[in-house]
Amino acid sequence: MAYARHLFDQIPDPNIALWNSMFRGYAPSESYREVVVLFFQMKGMDIPPNCFTFPVVLKSCGKINALIEGKQVHCFLIKCGFRGNPFVGTTLIDMYSAGG
Numbered sequence: 001m002a003y004a005r006h007l008f009d010q011i012p013d014p015n016i017a018l019w020n021s022m023f024r025g026y027a028p029s030e031s032y033r034e035v036v037v038l039f040f041q042m043k044g045m046d047i048p049p050n051c052f053t054f055p056v057v058l059k060s061c062g063k064i065n066a067l068i069e070g071k072q073v074h075c076f077l078i079k080c081g082f083r084g085n086p087f088v089g090t091t092l093i094d095m096y097s098a099g100g
Contacts, residue, residue, distance in 0.1 A: 001009060001026060001031065005022070006023055008022055015047075016045075016047060016049065016050050016053065017054055019042050019049075020050070020053055020056070021051065022038055023035050023039065023056045023057060023060075024056055027056050027059065027060060029087075029092055032059075032060035032061075032064045033064055035056060035060035036057065036064070036066055036069050039057045040069075041075065048080070049076075049082075050075070051061070051085050051087065052086065054077045054087075054091065055087050055088060055091040057073055058070060058073055058074075058088070058091040058095045059094065059095065061073060061095050062091075062094055062096075062097075065098065070096075074092060081098065
């Protein structure tokens, strides 16, 4: 993942598909904190998320018991209009039941 991150950091304006690929690349290696940090970096750059973004980020918040960050992601997904997405809803339940 280090090389993938190096290449990713060299892309001037990565699109949401590239961001999601990075999130999904970190998750299997249990680099959950990196997923959360990268998500907030993306959010700070005003990159609009899609329905594939939130489940992996919420799962990562749950895995590291990041309740504050998880609540922030929850509020953001509501603002982005993903409240009714069934995959997002399921992952929210998992995150809150995990304590994060």
